[in-house]
Amino acid sequence: MELLAAVCIGLGLSAAGGLRVFVPLLIAGIAQRLDLIHLSPALSWASSWTALCVLGTLSIAEGVGYCVPVIDHALDALSAPAGWVAGALLSIGLVAPELHSTLTSGDHLHGLLEQTMYATGLGAVAASGVAAAGLAQVTSAGGRVVSTTTTGGIANPIYAAAESLLATVASVLAVLTPILLAIGALLVLGTLYVLIRRRRTPRLA
16 A cells, blocks of 8 residues: 555656646655655655755746746746656655565565566656656646637736646645545546647637
8 A cells, every 4th residue: 555655646746747847846855854755765855954945946936937928938848858857756766665665575576586576666657757747748838838829928927826836736635645636637637638639729610
């Protein structure tokens, strides 16, 4: 159950990372400090006071930047690879300790087989994190294009503020209710993606 919860938390935070790169890292660091989650040693730095201050500042700066016309589209392009990396790191950082504990809890796995399964599992988790972040980014960027086209960019700051709020709420819910959020996030993102694709597809006369 701990492994399943870790996977769901990782997917939820990864999806939030597709909206805002630094917010889920900030929430993960706070949750680690509050002992709500357990990050791998490679990502435990996020819970230090210095990291929390830096991530908090970067989260605010990113949110404000998305509210500025023209800059928001530039940030979409720049944050794409960063969001993928954040999604992979968050997923691995949460799942790695639980996966290692699961594989080493019995006496039937040893040596090369254990290492192979561990590496394969982390690879699958990283790919899932990247996919969740990528789907959220595509949906977010598509919605911004629709907002720019239909309102001339006037509604973009409101759209950006809603994204920042959604990324924060999703990150908090991912930590508190991982399984329900993972299911809900996939359903919402899938629905939004379909609606945006239909909106952008020209209708035949």
